[in-house]
Amino acid sequence: MASLKLGLYALMLEISAWTGVFLLDAGNDAKLSWYLIIHLFASLLLATFAAALLPAGPARQRIALLCLMAGCSYGVPVAGFIGVAVGVILLRLYRAPPEQEIFESLQLPVFDPHQRQQSGFRQSGLKSFLGNSAVPMNARIGAMVALQYVPGRVSSPLLREVLSDPSEDIRLLAYGMLDNQEKRINRAIDEELKAFSAARQTEGDETPGTGMLEAAQRLSDLYWELVYQDLAQGDLRDYAIGESRRYCELVLSRQPDNAPLNLRLGRLLHEAGDVDAAETAYQRARALGLPATRVLPYQAELCFERRDFAGARRLMLELANWGSLPRLRPVINYWTDSR
Template sequence: MHEPRFLIVYALLLEAGAFVLLLSRSSDDLLLIKYLGLHAVASLLLASGAWALLPSGFRKPRIWSWVLTFCLAFFVPAFGLVAILGGVLVGYFLPAAFRKEPFVTVSAPAFNPVPMPAGGGFRQEDLKTLLLSSDSPTELRLQGMMTVRRMPTRSTGEVLRDTLDDQVDDIRLLAYGILDQKEKAITRQIDRAMRLLDSATLSRKYRLYRRLAELYWELVYQDLVQGDIRQLALDRAYHYVDVALSEKSDDGGMWLLQGRICLAQGRLTEAEQSFMSCRMLGLPASRVNPWLAELALWRGQYTRVRKLMGAIADNTRSSSLNQSARYWRRA
């Protein structure tokens, strides 16, 4: 079936041909009948194409709304075309101008560092500000680096990379060492899994495919790789997820991981398909809905975000997820 815009183009071409035929100096007695035939076909195509482009609310009742569009095109040549196309534009833009949106733009919340107990080291100082400040004592900054070393790299990767060009050699080398140590810990596990894969049995291979997909994804999730290396890690993670799913297509965890990889690559349609596969395989809403909500947030579908987060039960183990669900229920 042709797309609506192609039908409109065909209609315009036929209508132009009909006008040329009507304005010709031919003495054919059937000239008017030929014109009306071409004009009728053009009106039919124009009505079908324009009707398909109308908002859903303008296409009810279905038969009579199409008949009205056809009559306008057939009985009002030229001006009917302008009226129909104008109606399409009005149908889309006029309701949007008067639609009341339930959402408002709010400013980003300010970060308030948690005060540390007396003698705990940094008291109320912001750790990131401390590490990036060249005015702070080097000894205190080194203590901050030791604290960062024990924190997840997903939360500290950005500040560690910012200190790689620090003027103090100890700070710069320590930041490089922390990042390199955590990256090598994962790459060693990848190398070990690759060696085991060569001599593994069929059942063992499936578990290794899963393991490799999770390890490559961990490099990205922990914010340990950047640029082309990050893209390579995403590609390898997707490859091993795909291989694992070809061995066992009912693995909901792998479908969820595939969706997160696609989301990180900006492949929103494939990510949604993967997340929906998780739902069909029975994964609970608390595991799938947050990612579907993030996907809807990327698309600006705020009503769908509220619906998805509202479907999450209050007794989930993650406190942050409970807080997000309660926020969207009130939104």
């Protein structure tokens, strides 16, 4: 709006400069002086108006352009004024479209399918954070609430650590979260037990059918989740291991070549302390075609518990040939270090 007013003022002054020449009742020198002075102000206002419409640029260039337009308008009385005004308006209306920037070609980074997004806290850092009574209560409660989006294998040990916290609110929240996780699995177990009983009545105990075997495998999975997520403690843990093993062996009695279930049986026997039977189950799972990366870590753990460190080192050397084990890499490097 201000630039438009400057343009109108410049036009009015230019008209006044010419009308004064014809209307003033004075000598030629006075008329010429009147015209030159008014025309000078009109040229300056026109140059200011035109500079405001042009694209932004360095200050030195704008000053030079302002002087050029004012000089052109002042030096060429009629054509200069009209030319500057028309030229600026045309430049304003018919400005050339901006050139499109050329995108720079970048090489894609190497994608690691085993790399996962890290959360704000690592497990050890979150453990110390939750156990620090100096941290504000709201921050600790917020961190605990965020654990509901963390796998149970990670969240359950952290929640058990704060069951002895001095704050009653923290203890109650941790207990409630653990109780909800356990109840969710127990509800699923109850549903599968009903399905197992129904299939058992239909198919009989002598020759378990597909429905009975599927329900038994799901029950083995659910009881194992209680152990794996560290939700079952003490006698309840022993009971969950026994039930998972019982249903696992039921399925294996009809499907002895089921490699994942043989691995499951090995882990259950391992948890129960039957090391020799666990080793046999691990070897059978591997013989049935299960990838070595899924079995060798448990076999190495068995060797370590037997204090067979040479065997553990041998298995770790075998694992070192696999490059897709980022989580086990520090352990593998420790055991395979030649020093």
